[in-house]
Amino acid sequence: MRTRPRASVALGLTLALAPLLTASLVLPGHTAPEPRRGVGREVDSNAAAVAVAWQRIAVRTVYTEGALAPPVGSLYLSFTSLAVHDAAGEALQRGHTSETAAVATAAHDVLWEYFKSPASRANLDADLAASLATVPDGPAEAKGVRLGRAAAARMIASRVGDGRDNASIVYSKPEAIGIWQPVPGGAMAAAWLGFVRPVVLDSTVPVDGPDALGSAAYAADYNEVRRLGSTASAERTQAQKDIALFFANNPVSMYRSALCTYLDAHPLGLLATTRLFARIDAAQSDTFIRTWRLKYDLGYWRPFQAIARAADDGNPATAPQPGWTPLVANPAYSDYPSGHGSATAAFAEVVRLTLGESTPLLLKAGLLERPYANLSALEHDALHARIWGGLHFRDGMEDTYVLGHETAHRVMTLID
Structure with a gap:
């Protein structure tokens, strides 16, 4: 049915609503604490650049080395980014902590858990060593590493049994007018993806469905x-x-x-x-x-x-x-x-x-x-x-x- 707004209208609504979306709630299980009160700037000025660098590393690991399809790979990018954000928030709140060590370790550990090829793990280890080499040795670095590892571990534990890679879910609809069919002998790619536990949402977004033929x-x-x-x-x-x-x-x-x-x-x-x-x-x-x-x-x-x-x-x-x-x-x-x-x-x-x-x-x-x-x-x-x-x-x-x-x-x- 053509009852929804066209894309151009939807974009206009988006821009009109943008100023209203400034307040945020905290996601249960993925708390990102506020930065330290009274601190005018972040102590570790290199940490944001390292966080961006690890986004590039994640793309390489997920899509180039892991060769995952875009929708499936997106799951692992989200696990990585949420763990990194968790680590960054906690490091900033606690103080006397290397934020660089925290975010780099969190990203490394999540990716290392899911991408097990020797080449990927060797590359990730080398990337982590390079990130940590920019941090002075000492208690702040050690604390950042511990926080990053803990954030990664929480994320990994939270996704156990979430429905990924469930081979028992197979698309099968009788052939009919208007119904998609895979090529003979083929199957729907990643049919299980629609049954995975959402990353953050607790309710579904409604749509009105395809137009009647x-x-x-x-x-x-x-x-x-x-x-x-x-x-x-x-x-x-x-x-x-x-x-x-x-x-x-x-x-x-x-x-x-x-x-x-x-x-x-x-x-x-x-x-x-x-x-x-x-x-x-x-x-x-x-x-x-x-x-x-x-x-x-x-x-x-x-x-x-x-x-x-x-x-x-x-x-x-x-x-x-x-x-x-x-x-x-x-x-x-x-x-x-x-x-x-x-x-x-x-x-x-x-x-x-x-x-x-x-x-x-x-x-x-x-x-x-x-x-x-x-x-x-x-x-x-x-x-x-x-x-x-x-x-x-x-x-x-x-x-x-x-x-x-x-x-x-x-x-x-x-x-x-």
Whole structure:
């Protein structure tokens, strides 16, 4: 149903609400204490830069060495960022503690627990040694290491039995019009993800579901992606094609790398830095979890399946197009909502509410670069990229942005 606001309207609401989201509650189990009272600056001036460096290390460990899919990898980034934020807050509160040692050890220990290859662990050990080498030896360093280890241990213990990698969860829906099916012999990728215990949310964000196949809204979305999303589209411009192919890269790592570069030039204090990444990662992970459950439960078909069987969808305003293939290869899960949109909307909303709408980010994918002067422009291109690439209907993309934005708002109130 097209009862929700379009993405542009949702973005306007987001900006209007931003000043209202300044007060935060503390997430139970992930307490981030206030910095020491009466201290005008953080003692360890290097700690914020080290926290950013460990975000880059986490991306390398999770996505380059671990080769995880973006939604699954997002879980481990959130575990890392929450432990780091916990360690940073406690180190600042207690005093006489190396904040650098605390955040580096927390990040190291979480990643070391989950990524067990000899190469990853050797790299993590070397990274930790490099971080600690910047800290004077002594009680402050030792105390920071202890605090970091304790924060990591709490996080790891809190996620035992959370539903990850449950191979018994298998997507299986009878073949029918409007229902997504994996390729013969295939399966839904990471079907278990929708059943994982959320990282911070304690309730689900509602969405109104896909458009009915017989509706005018569905026909409009169908014909848009049919015209613009195929490998042979004569209506899609070269600029649209370039955007579609650019955003076919891992959005989680692409956005995070751009943010790290921004923070290199516009550094924040330690707690502001760790809070920002904890909120981004929790919002992305919990949006992914909700998205995957909806993909599993609804199983709404992808455009390439819809276009092949349009003669049977009961909508007189749609027509099949033999031989239609999407510009970008479709992943092994259903259309609604969008995984890519989950990463984009959650990230952009947290950054918008924290740093402002006009936060400039330079996205990089291999040798390609795309600069964005504001977050709405980034979201616009990322949303349309999935239509121009033939992967999603507009309805699924716009609903995902509503889902990601609302999840970000809720996370902002839960992580202080």
